[in-house]
Amino acid sequence: MNIKNLDKEKKKEILTEFYNNFENGFEFEEFLKPFLEKMGLEEVRVTKKTNDGGVDLECVRYGIVETSGDSVKYKVQAKRYKPSKPVQVEVVDRHRGIMKNGERGIIITTGKFSKPAIRSAISEIERPILLIDGEALIDICIEKNIGFTYEPIFDKSELLKFYKQEYATVEENVNMIVSNIEKDITANDIRARIISIPRTILDILPPDEEIFNLNFNGNEINNVKISSDRRFFSKGLSDMYRQYGLLTEDGEYHPARAIWSCDGSCIYVELKK
Secondary structure (H helix, E strand, C coil): CCCCCCCHHHHHHHHHHHHHHCCCHHHHHHHHHHHHHHCCCEEEEECCCCCCCCCCEEEEEECCCCCHHHEEEEEEEEECCCCCCEECHHHHHHHHHCCCCCCEEEEEECCEECHHHHHHHCCCCCCCEEEECHHHHHHHHHHCCCCCCCCCCCCHHHHHHHHCHHHCCHHHHCCCCEEEEEEEECHHHHHHCCEECCHHHHCCCCCCCCEEEEEECCEEEEEEEECCCCCEECCCHHHHHHHCCCECCCCCECCEEEEEEECCCCEEEEECC
């Protein structure tokens, strides 16, 4: 189901209601066990309520082969904070202190994170920590259909997307010179924070221009410079990749297929649903 983006006020209202649903931190930890399982983690267990060293849950993510040599252990800390309350950097640093090299950490809160906490979380490659704040928690619950029900709303554009491919891109392709060009955003693109341009789009770009306007999933990125070999764009993509889950806070890459269009003044890149 395609859920329309919530405005900030509505998300704030939902987050407050979500926070109030848990009577205490222990109940929030109990919720996180099936939540983490829904995210694909395995062997999830809630630790003892005392003397846990700051670890509230532990879990494992297996790789290609389910052996101890092809798995990652996660140590998880739960913080049932009011939506306006930030988790401070000291919490992140203490959590890292109980992690061994090669382990990964996750801190999940119904509140938010201070800027120093966010910087600290990604500061160490050997012991990275993924931060999930209240807004991200709500987004994941909506995506995974956890705790939400929806009133069916008929959307003509969604119906057309189902059986007419030409309606799958920006604004039903009105005034597009080129549209519906599909190309993968690869792991290498995400790793290098670039986006490789389809040849069909390249062929219509003025060869003497170096600066272009890019619209990534509805987000405008103006004055993007094309590479010297005219193969890719690079400006402003890190935030976009993170926003749409192609690049996670713990450094994982999630390739996706994109649909490209161009109206002559702007290049549109829409992630294929």
